Amino acid sequence: MATYYLSVMLQSDGTFGRGAGLAGLVDVEIEHDQDGIPFVSGRSVKGLLVEEWANLRFALYGQTKDAQPLDALAVKLFGVSGVTQGEEHSHMHLxxxxxxxxxxxxxxxxKKLTSSQILAALTTIRRQTALDAKDGAPEQHSLRALRALIRGxxxxxxxxxxxxxxxxxxxxLAACALGVRRGGSGRNRGRGRLALLLHENQDDLGATSFTESCFARFAEEVRACR
Structure with a gap:
């Protein structure tokens, strides 16, 4: 088994919610473990990559459903979309x-920090409300509080x-990672701006060299297929 790493840098506050809120504090809580450490599920990260693959495929091949040179590679990475057995075709697990x-x-x-203190130190609470389309005034009972992982x-x-x-x-994989720009709730409201990089090991987290070399190979493959 081979292991690589994907770094996800938040360039703006982001909310990767788990659906449930905390009464009296937030309506949308973010994913975090028992120690108060925020995380984004592997399924969510994979979803961002798969979405970007769909965008790349459309940009390269348009709406054609015919098999294309990169389709087989995508199946190896992501499996078959919408097929229960699709994961069996995928060689990658995030x-x-x-x-x-x-x-x-x-x-x-x-041990000086509780799980609540750790979560509070790494996050902030953002509030938003819906506006009436006619007069622009806030709609009653529409104020919502969302916890967000802080930028940086x-x-x-x-x-x-x-x-x-x-x-x-x-x-x-590097091309898909570089294509991801936003994720999570409120990404159409300016939150969740992301920068993803691919790494061979944990010693070069944040470095761009490996991602850039992989993407250069992707550019060569695209040119060769045209």
């Missing part, structure tokens, strides 16, 4: 994106491959 291991360890081992936070997701990925698969 873990949850959470804080870097060293930072997480420092927070969890510091880096999350890291492990990417496990059941088979060692070839250069072409990594090239497509």
């Amino acid at each position: 873990g949850a994106a959470t804080l870097p291991a060293d930072l997480r360890a420092a927070l969890v081992t510091d 936070t880096m999350l890291v997701a492990p990417i496990h491959f059941s088979q060692a990925p070839d250069e072409k698969s990594l090239a497509l």
Whole structure:
């Protein structure tokens, strides 16, 4: 099994909600574990990548449903969309994106901080309300509070491959990662601006060299297919 890493840098506050709120505090709570450490599920991260693959495919091939050169690579990475057995075709599994291991360890081992204090230190609460279309006044009972992970936070997701990925698969994965711009709730309201990078190991988190080299290979593949 081969393991790579995906870093997710929040360039603006982002809400990756779990649906339930906390009475009297927030209407939309973000995903976090028992230690108060925020995370984004692997399924959500994969969803962002799959969405970007759909955008890339449309940009390259239009609306055609005919098999294209990159389709087989996409199946290896993401499986078959809408098919229950699709995951069997995928060689890639994404873990949850959470804080870097060293930072997480420092927070969890510091017994001076409770889980609530850790969560509060890493997040902020944003409030929004709906406006009446006629007069622009706030609608009654529409005020909502959402917890958001603060900008500048880096999350890291492990990417496990059941088979060692070839250069072409990594090239497509890097292209999809670079294409992701926003995620989570409120991304149409200015929140959840993201920057994703692909890494060979945890020692170069934040470095762009590996992602750039993989994307250069993707550009070569696209030119060769045209």
